[in-house]
Amino acid sequence: DVKVTQSSRYLVKRTGEKVFLECVQDMDHENMFWYRQDPGLGLRLIYFSYDVKMKEKGDIPEGYSVSREKKERFSLILESASTNQTSMYLCASSFALGPGAFFGQGTRLTVV
Amino acid sequence: QKEVEQDPGPLSVPEGAIVSLNCTYSNSAFQYFMWYRQYSRKGPELLMYTYSSGNKEDGRFTAQVDKSSKYISLFIRDSQPSDSATYLCAMSAVGDTGNQFYFGTGTSLTVIP
Numbered sequence: 001d002v003k004v005t006q007s008s009r010y011l012v013k014r015t016g017e018k019v020f021l022e023c024v025q026d027m028d029h030e031n032m033f034w035y036r037q038d039p040g041l042g043l044r045l046i047y048f049s050y051d052v053k054m055k056e057k058g059d060i061p062e063g064y065s066v067s068r069e070k071k072e073r074f075s076l077i078l079e080s081a082s083t084n085q086t087s088m089y090l091c092a093s094s095f096a097l098g099p100g101a102f103f104g105q106g107t108r109l110t111v112v
Numbered sequence: 113q114k115e116v117e118q119d120p121g122p123l124s125v126p127e128g129a130i131v132s133l134n135c136t137y138s139n140s141a142f143q144y145f146m147w148y149r150q151y152s153r154k155g156p157e158l159l160m161y162t163y164s165s166g167n168k169e170d171g172r173f174t175a176q177v178d179k180s181s182k183y184i185s186l187f188i189r190d191s192q193p194s195d196s197a198t199y200l201c202a203m204s205a206v207g208d209t210g211n212q213f214y215f216g217t218g219t220s221l222t223v224i225p
Binding site for chain 2: 004033035040041042043044045048056058090092101102103104105106
């Protein structure tokens with residue numbers, strides 16, 4: 001089975017902290033994604049990566065950056081956490097950009 | 113206008129019923145259409161995907177895409193209590209003009225035993 005593993009299920013951080021969310025996939029997928037999920041807004045794409053060191057902005061990249069130094073690992077960085085970044089963060093990976101993706105379990109981030 | 117519209121429900125049906133879940137969209141460039149199931153406190157799980165218009169069946173699940181109407185559906189036959197979850201539609205366009213990925217907000221389904 002494809003496995004996408006996010007480093008934390010729950011995180012609590014303070015406003016202004018630099019936050020790292022890590023994601024690892026074990027199926028040699030080229031493409032990896034970071035989404036956030038909020039009630040009433042659904043999943044929104046923050047960034048995706050189609051190759052090592054390659055990235056493309058999604059719909060809501062402001063306040064976030066990403067890093068993909070190795071094919072299996074995709075990190076989401078909150079440069080200076082703010083309370084409006086409190087959300088569920090979901091990582092996903094896939095072979096092709098089109099036909100869907102496999103998701104991790106999510107990280108519930110609370111910024112206080 | 114949102115790229116993808118999905119009725120949030122909640123939808124409650126008796127066990128054994130046929131369930132119909134729907135999404136509409138506005139962007140004619142979308143090529144891939146997906147349905148996900150998400151249980152509480154879990155990540156979404158891909159159920160079905162289709163490319164362009166047409167039907168696709170997998171067990172009790174049937175996905176339909178009508179690109180002329182910009183309308184997609186997921187049908188669940190013989191619904192089971194284990195089908196109780198939130199169902200998300202998603203669509204994507206991949207190409208030279210850029211890559212786009214959008215999700216609906218999800219429909220909450222409860223199947224009553």
